[in-house]
Amino acid sequence: MLERIKDSFTHSIQTKIDASESLPESIEKAAEMMVQCLLGGNKILACGNGGSAGDAQHFSAELLNRYEIERPPLPAIALSCDTSTITAIANDYSYDEIFSKQIMALGQPGDILLAISTSGNSGNVIKAMEAALSRDMTIVSLTGKDGGAMAGLLSVNDVEIRVPSNSTARIQEVHLLAIHCLCDNIDRTLFPQDEQ
Ligand SMILES: O=C(CO)[C@@H](O)[C@H](O)[C@H](O)[C@H](O)COP(=O)(O)O
Ligand SMILES: [Zn+2]
Numbered sequence: 001m002l003e004r005i006k007d008s009f010t011h012s013i014q015t016k017i018d019a020s021e022s023l024p025e026s027i028e029k030a031a032e033m034m035v036q037c038l039l040g041g042n043k044i045l046a047c048g049n050g051g052s053a054g055d056a057q058h059f060s061a062e063l064l065n066r067y068e069i070e071r072p073p074l075p076a077i078a079l080s081c082d083t084s085t086i087t088a089i090a091n092d093y094s095y096d097e098i099f100s101k102q103i104m105a106l107g108q109p110g111d112i113l114l115a116i117s118t119s120g121n122s123g124n125v126i127k128a129m130e131a132a133l134s135r136d137m138t139i140v141s142l143t144g145k146d147g148g149a150m151a152g153l154l155s156v157n158d159v160e161i162r163v164p165s166n167s168t169a170r171i172q173e174v175h176l177l178a179i180h181c182l183c184d185n186i187d188r189t190l191f192p193q194d195e196q
Contacts, residue, residue: 120148
């Protein structure tokens with residue numbers, strides 16, 4: 001078991017090294033999009049399943065509360081939080097619509113959808129992207145593997161952050177780092193500090 005634990009650390013570190021080569025430009029572009037969105041008075045909606053639902057909530061908590069510096073709250077909503085709404089939609093319609101129906105109600109033109117899926121193939125995240133596009137929102141996707149069906153829904157207005165790995169766990173570990181990089185870039189751009 002000790003060897004398995006050490007292997008997990010080694011694979012996680014190597015995935016982060018690989019991602020440090022391929023992801024910084026897309027993370028920077030996504031952060032710039034988010035800054036423009038927030039400056040325009042818009043908001044960021046985030047969604048995902050399982051561990052990625054946790055990531056969506058982690059992101060919205062950093063914006064709504066704070067990341068590393070003192071600054072005013074910023075508008076973000078994780079769509080995985082309202083169990084009454086989610087169970088009603090899943091029960092009356094389908095699980096695939098739990099995010100898209102919320103987006104049709106809450107999404108405004110100029111808002112951003114942060115769509116998180118390691119496979120890029122979760123039906124409810126795909127429907128969320130379709131709903132966001134129909135509301136004239138833009139999309140930042142956090143994916144992995146081959147990008148899945150989500151990759152095919154993105155246009156030049158959107159940003160794909162695809163982790164170069166086939167392991168769900170390793171991809172999620174890089175997603176959290178990418179989320180922290182997004183928060184850092186947003187904060188440092190909107191609220192420049194004396195010592196950076
Ligand atoms: O956290 C984990 C695995 O590490 C799981 O909860 C995982 O997020 C779930 O199986 C998700 O349903 C996977 O969905 P996705 O990443 O393919 O969209
Ligand atoms: Zn997990």
